[in-house]
Amino acid sequence: MKSLFSSRMNLVGLLMSLGFGLIVFQMVRIQTVDAGKQLQERGQQYLEVSEKLRPPRGNIYDREGILLAGNKEMYEIGLDFNFVTDPETIARELSTLLEMDRNKLEQLAKMREEDPDKQYVTVKRFVSPETLQKVQETKKRINDASESTKPKRGEVLPSMRGVVWKPMIMRTYPENSIASNVLGFYTFLDPDDPHGFYGVEQQYDTLLAGPEMNVSYRVNPAELQQMPDLPQSTSLVLTIDxxxxxxxxxxxxxxxxxxxxxxxxxxxxxxxxxxxxxxxxxxxxNLNEYWKMWKVKDEAAKDDKKKEKAADDSTPAYYxxxxxxxxxxxxxxxxxxxxxxxxxxxxxxxxxxxxxxxxxxxxxxxxxxxxxxxxxxxxxxxxxxxxxxxxxxxxxxxxxxxxxxxxxxxxxxxxxxxxxxxxxxxxxxxxxxxxxxxxxxxxxxxxxxxxxxxxxxxxxxxxxxxxxxxxxxxxxxxxxxxxxxxxxxxxxxxxxxxxxxxxxxxxxxxxxxxxxxxxxxxxxxxxxxxxxxxxxxxxxxxxxxxxxxxxxxxxxxxxxxxxxxxxxxxxxxxxxxxxxxxxxxxxxxxxxxxxxxxxxxxxxxxxxxxxxx
CATH class of the missing domain: 3.40.710.10 (DD-peptidase/beta-lactamase superfamily)
Known part of the structure; x- marks a missing residue:
């Protein structure tokens, strides 16, 4: 009896050793063959994120210290497809909260079905803190209810997992149109290349923007690193009263x-x-609606029978x-x-x-x-x-x-x-x-x-x-x-x-x-x-x-x-x-x-x- 038990244990040990050996072999193979290297690189891109970061744009004040141009923290709401399980619920809820078309939202939420490599999509930018709070409350309510409910076989419970947000800066002009001709404006709605346009905002664009930094960080919680401190931008005090x-x-x-x-x-x-x-x-x-500038330029060009392109940066500041x-x-x-x-x-x-x-x-x-x-x-x-x-x-x-x-x-x-x-x-x-x-x-x-x-x-x-x-x-x-x-x-x-x-x-x-x-x-x-x-x-x-x-x-x-x-x-x-x-x-x-x-x-x-x- 003792001999039989010993034989069985030896067999289990042998099988475990063989299994461990196969795991080691596979790990070595993944690290050496081309396909394995590609798999490693693909996995690595999900673990590390690189971003270009700038400090908040510098403020602009009048000669008495009254704010003429500043910043307001807003939010971008997006979808992390690594966690999305219920596109229909996400589309239904966000369409009401964000005042967006439901069908369009559902298409966004299902983008990974067409592109398996898709990791993230932006749903809406410059969402107010008040609206974000409603999104957070709705997400918590739906997810909490699902977690406390036992699903039936094959049932998918409502979920807003994958709805994420991050802060972003919106340029604001508290005095609206006052001093607009002097200030110029900052095209904050441009996601790729926002910049100062006309006036002070363009003349001092680099100074107000501050230095840009390329930052890479790990998304693995076990490897989180402290984000580096960004150099601060410069603010301006104008001679304008x-x-x-x-x-x-x-x-x-x-x-x-x-x-x-x-x-x-x-x-x-x-x-x-x-x-x-x-x-x-x-x-x-009104600099808070700077995009209407193109309409003003079009009308001026029409009045003067000129044909400058409305969006041409070289158009004279005459407009x-x-x-x-x-x-x-x-x-x-x-x-x-x-x-x-x-x-x-x-x-x-x-x-x-x-x-x-x-x-x-x-x-x-x-x-x-x-x-x-x-x-x-x-x-x-x-x-x-x-x-x-x-x-x-x-x-x-x-x-x-x-x-x-x-x-x-x-x-x-x-x-x-x-x-x-x-x-x-x-x-x-x-x-x-x-x-x-x-x-x-x-x-x-x-x-x-x-x-x-x-x-x-x-x-x-x-x-x-x-x-x-x-x-x-x-x-x-x-x-x-x-x-x-x-x-x-x-x-x-x-x-x-x-x-x-x-x-x-x-x-x-x-x-x-x-x-x-x-x-x-x-x-x-x-x-x-x-x-x-x-x-x-x-x-x-x-x-x-x-x-x-x-x-x-x-x-x-x-x-x-x-x-x-x-x-x-x-x-x-x-x-x-x-x-x-x-x-x-x-x-x-x-x-x-x-x-x-x-x-x-x-x-x-x-x-x-x-x-x-």
């Missing part, structure tokens, strides 16, 4: 409606630093922010630069006289005044106050093309300002030696025709007169905040000194006198501001310059004794009136009146009285 920006946008829309204009742009800057305090341009855009993206002939505001050059060169002084005959003849053409009249003897003060084309064209010709264009170059005319906003267009100025340039070009340039600028460029150039002859680099970013919370203030930079300080003071005084005596529609109660109107006829292909189509504008700075702000108003193609003095000057007055309150700048009598004390 939210209150000023909101006021400018309101005034721009009012001016658009009141004057039946095509567009209105208003820009406010600090001439001493180059900081842009506000920049409004119609139309605006988004005319203050930096559209070039046009500025008209008489350009006379500020012509007079500055004449005064600075020493050729004339404010009281130098000029006899205006109402017409200036030159080889190949002539110039007349805006009203076709002759104004007789005028000082330089009178030439500016009455905006006499003949006087300014004569000054430019007497100055000579070489010296005149050297001054214009020093003012930055003919090239971009390099403002830190994506989408700035390149202005142009034809120079001696260029095709088509004649002395007539010089004469017309003197009063702002035949030269193209953008609002940011003309404002930047004239800021030299408001800032003792110095042009500061225009900019919208005031400071950066790194991932450690360290704040780095950006220093203002001088880009040019086109005129002397005494020239700037003299011209400011001349133009302050003009506002007080001639352009009274721009006069700001309690404050002395210098300023100049602009009315430029618009050239139409095949018709030339059309008197009823104009760019109406006004530029002003003050208080005149110590300018704190420069304001530029541009109204494109007004239909109520064509003159800048009629449509743009009142907008300047309204904007500046509110601006003084928002900036808490006391009226001149109080401010100067306090200074004297």
């Amino acid at each position: 939210l209150q000023i920006q909101a006021m400018l946008e309101r005034k721009a829309q009012e001016a658009l409606d009141a004057n039946g204009a095509k567009s209105v742009s208003i820009l406010v800057m600090d001439p001493k630093t180059g900081e842009i305090l506000g920049m409004a341009s119609t139309p605006g855009l 988004f922010n005319r203050a930096i993206g559209q070039t046009y002939e500025p008209g008489s505001v350009f006379k500020v630069l012509t007079m500055a050059a004449a005064l600075d060169s020493g050729m004339v002084a404010p009281d130098t006289t000029f006899y205006d005959t109402g017409r200036l003849d030159y080889a190949g053409g002539f110039v007349t005044n805006w009203d076709g009249g002759a104004w007789g003897e005028q000082t330089m003060q009178g030439c500016m106050a009455h905006s006499l084309n003949v006087c300014l064209a004569s000054l430019a010709i007497d100055l000579g093309d070489k010296q005149y264009y050297e001054y214009m170059s020093a003012f930055g005319i003919g090239r971009p300002t390099q403002v830190d906003l994506a989408g700035e267009q390149s202005p142009t100025m034809r120079l001696p030696g260029d095709d088509g340039w004649t002395v007539g070009t010089l004469a017309n340039n003197a009063f702002g025709q035949g030269v193209l600028v953008t609002p940011i460029q003309i404002a930047s150039a004239i800021s030299a007169v408001a800032n003792k002859g110095k042009i500061m680099a225009p900019h919208v970013v005031k400071a950066t905040i790194d991932g450690e919370g360290r704040v780095r203030e950006l220093s203002p930079m001088i880009v040019s000194r086109p005129i002397k300080a005494k020239t700037a003071r003299a011209l400011t005084e001349m133009l302050a006198e003009s506002v007080e005596t001639e352009t009274t529609a721009a006069k700001v109660e309690g404050y002395r501001f210098a300023g100049k109107t602009g009315t430029a006829e618009i050239a139409v292909p095949g018709l030339g310059y059309v008197s009823q189509l104009t760019n109406a504008s006004f530029v002003g700075w003050g208080p005149a004794d110590d300018p704190q702000v420069l304001v530029y108003v541009w109204i494109e193609k007004p239909t109520s009136e064509i003159w800048g003095s009629v449509v743009a000057a009142p907008v300047f007055r309204e904007v500046t009146t509110e601006l003084m309150k928002l900036m808490r700048i006391p009226p001149d009598d109080i401010r100067l009285g306090l200074t004297q004390k």
Whole structure:
């Protein structure tokens, strides 16, 4: 009996040894033969996941720390096919919770039947935390009920196993459309290549996005590793004041409606630093619905009979922010630069006289005044106050093309300002030696025709007169905040000194006198501001310059004794009136009146009285 038991045990041991040997042999074979290696690699891909990760995008704040662009945690809901057992229940429940088509959901849930290698499919992105909670509760309720129920033979109990979720970031803009033209937007809906588009979001895209990291991690719970810390992105503090920006946008829309204009742009800057305090341009855009931008661009293209592709990244920013993206002939505001050059060169002084005959003849053409009249003897003060084309064209010709264009170059005319906003267009100025340039070009340039600028460029150039002859680099970013919370203030930079300080003071005084005596529609109660109107006829292909189509504008700075702000108003193609003095000057007055309150700048009598004390 003992011998029989021993024999049986030996047989069991032999069989176990043979079985173990076969297992070892098979393991070795799997690791060495090609088919086995392929099986290993296929298994490995289920154990390790690789992802490209970025930190949350940096925030954007106004100068007072008010959030203009931030992030909100949302969720992606998907299906892990390693655990899906009941596609019908998943489709039925998610169709209600996610407000999706049930048939489409059922097709997604059964994708593995057609593709056995399918591991995961996205069901819906950017699901709110509130909706996710309902999904979680429903999944738990159904799965708990099934686990507590004993199935009948062949019965498949309802299950939502395989429904999974993961967090994702959605870009949000708390102020909706306010400052939209400055901010630009982030295409967070693009799953493959989200990026900044226009404005600050595009200009500082890399900085805001932060460094990308390739991360691989094991999904085996026994081999879980701690996820590496991601380097933090950088946040931005803008020079924009939210209150000023909101006021400018309101005034721009009012001016658009009141004057039946095509567009209105208003820009406010600090001439001493180059900081842009506000920049409004119609139309605006709710950045939380940025995809509607393509519709805006399509409509603009239709209006202008242009055929740019709506989704073409190279489409001019004209559609988004005319203050930096559209070039046009500025008209008489350009006379500020012509007079500055004449005064600075020493050729004339404010009281130098000029006899205006109402017409200036030159080889190949002539110039007349805006009203076709002759104004007789005028000082330089009178030439500016009455905006006499003949006087300014004569000054430019007497100055000579070489010296005149050297001054214009020093003012930055003919090239971009390099403002830190994506989408700035390149202005142009034809120079001696260029095709088509004649002395007539010089004469017309003197009063702002035949030269193209953008609002940011003309404002930047004239800021030299408001800032003792110095042009500061225009900019919208005031400071950066790194991932450690360290704040780095950006220093203002001088880009040019086109005129002397005494020239700037003299011209400011001349133009302050003009506002007080001639352009009274721009006069700001309690404050002395210098300023100049602009009315430029618009050239139409095949018709030339059309008197009823104009760019109406006004530029002003003050208080005149110590300018704190420069304001530029541009109204494109007004239909109520064509003159800048009629449509743009009142907008300047309204904007500046509110601006003084928002900036808490006391009226001149109080401010100067306090200074004297």
